[in-house]
Amino acid sequence: MKLMNDTELSEFLLLGFAEDPELQPLIFGLFLCMYLVTVLGNLLIILATISDSHLHTPMYFFLSNLSFVDICFTSTIVPKMLVNIQTQSKAITYTGCITQIHFFVLLIDLDNLMLTVMAYDRYVAICHPLHYLVIMKPHLCGLLILLSWVISVLCALFQSLMVLRLSFCTDLEIPHFFCELNQVVQLACSDTFLNEVVIYVAAVLLGGGPLTGILYSYSKIVSSIRAISSAQGRYKAFSTCASHISVVSLFYCTSLGVYLSSAVTQNSRSTSTASVLYTVVTPLLNPFIYSLRNQDLKSALRRLFEREK
Template identity: 75%
Template sequence: MEPGNLTGVSEFLLLGFSEGPELQPFIFGLFLSMYLITVFGNLLLILAVSSDSHLHTPMYFFLANLSFVDICFTSTTVPKMLINIQTQSKVITYEGCLSQMYFFILFAGLDIFLLTVMAYDRFVAICHPLHYLVIMNPRVCGLLVLVPWIMSILNSLLESIMVLCLSFCTVLEIPHFFCELNQMIQLACSDTFLSNMVMYFAAVLLGGVPFAGILYSYSKIVSSIRGISSAQGKYKAFSTCASHLSVVSLFYCTVLGVYLSSAAPQSSNSSAVASVMYTVVTPMLNPFIYSLRNRDIKRTLMRFSRMSALKCYFKGPHGSVKNNFLNKMYHNEYSFV
């Protein structure tokens, strides 16, 4: 293959999952459903946290940020794939590919950092409960969200600049459903040693170090829980971090499975299918894991559903009387919750 000039690259081809046209409607419907569930579920979680004053705590503040990042994370890849299936086109422009890669790296890094911050929050809550509100004050919580944003933006910018400096071959087919960094580097015809070194260094620094922090936090949490005398106290302490531990296990296991399997000989579609687990499935399951295992969020969501049902029931004439009833119910003059 003849190496191409960087300025001559105008577009890439995203090969996606299947060449068979008979499977495209199924793939479109499946990913559209998962995307809508992801967006709706995470938006509902953000709404629940922001509207209920009982959920204005550091743990739920970080959870709302994680839900926002999950929406953005999925939105960087799935909509473009759906558009390509609908238009029966596999083309993505050079600029669009770089932009997609930039935001994918950004939000993937934020996901990892926020999971680490949430592990630290649980560590402080269980190991230092008397000092929790002092340590996790609003200023510290703001910094624990701001610093990951800054680090993720800088990392994503560096990775994108490395790819921007590469020249590409004439055949620009990406065996994936989005512009993944490793796939982009493999397509390059120029020397990729520096790009690979930056990619591996960032993976260790921004992936391995946070994971080590999560393991350290949970080692301390387990030690503290073992020191609790009553079984009820142990269960209550463990239940406060069970949802987060489930999300961490799901995210890291799927990511690790994808990148370990990518080293083995396999078809080009296998890596794309495996990547669906952490790019689409994990963000979709996060709100369900947290809502099903958390009584506070379940109570808030049930309040929303009852309010919505009552509003539908009371639509019609004499709206002022009915609205007065709803307002009284909302302010707990009527005990429905």
């Protein structure tokens, strides 16, 4: 097959979900509704945390940043897919594909690190409650967010540059609804060994590392909760991190499930369908999980709606 470098290559083809044209309007409507609800739900959390002085705490500061990342994350993927469905086109430009890879890697790493920072915040709140305000000062919270951004930007930039060095063949069909890094690398005709090594190392460091930190934090949290004598005290302590546990479980179960199943089945089409869980469904459910389980946030949202009326 003929090799094409980045100067000759003009576009990739995103195969999406269904070949049947009759299903495309249904898919378009479904994903448009999910996207709008995701943006609205996360935007309401950001507005509530900004406008309500009761929520000016480290916990809600991190939550508002997570909501912002979720809006950007789903906006990296869904709008392009909706445009392709509406125009009945599967094309995405070479530049657009590399850009999508960059922001996808950036935001999924940032999402991962943000959940780790929030786990540390819950660890300090439950295991060291008397020193919470001393430890979680505003400058430390800002530094943790800044560090997460720096790490994510550098990783995404490096991954994008690694893709730019590849040459591609004439077969440019991506069996996915967005430019997923692994799928694009598999299309390359040049040697991809270095790319695969970088992907696996990044997955271990930025996937396994934060997950280990989260598990360690919650092992300490569970030990501290078990040491509380009253049942009411244990319930109150657990309720402060119940929302975060739910979001972490949803994020890691869906993302790990997708990649572990893809490694076993090698079915790209089923993998792309399952990827909807962590790319679209997780950012959609996060606002509902936090608002339903958190009375302070629920009250702030109610006051926000009353103020608008």
